Amino acid sequence: MLILECPYCGVKADETELHPGGEAHLTRFGPGSSDDAFESYLFMRANPKGVHFERWRHAHGCGKWFHAARCTVTLEVFGTYSAQTTEPPSDIIEKIAARRPGWAKESQA
Structure with a gap:
């Protein structure tokens, strides 16, 4: 259980108390964007086997959105942080790199 x-x-909430919101740190496109950019925003998502940055909502708690860094294979959680953060905090990146030698955030694009 996550x-x-x-x-x-x-x-500390299990997944039944939370609501997933998909991939974190996306560049959002809307009215006025090109068709290709809007299509990419709507349909193209990273779905890595391994480290992933996601949005979650504490639905049965405070109700706020936040981001989580976790491994999709082992369900290991590297940390959670504010949804207003545009990039994962350096301490979480360091924790991931320490546990996953050779991992680089750039490889997630």
Whole structure:
């Protein structure tokens, strides 16, 4: 079972208390963008086997959105952080790199 800690209220919640929101750190496109850019935003998502950055909502708690870094294979959670953060915090990147030698965030694109 996946357990994430909400960075806002500090509650450790299992996945039944949370709502997934898909890939984190996407560049959003809307009205006025090219058809190709909007199509890419809507349909093209990374779905890596391994480290992934995701959006989650503490649906049955404080209700706030946050980001989580986790491994899709082992369900290992590297950390959670504010949804207002545009890039993963350096301490989480360092934790991932320490546990996954050879991993680089650039390889997730």
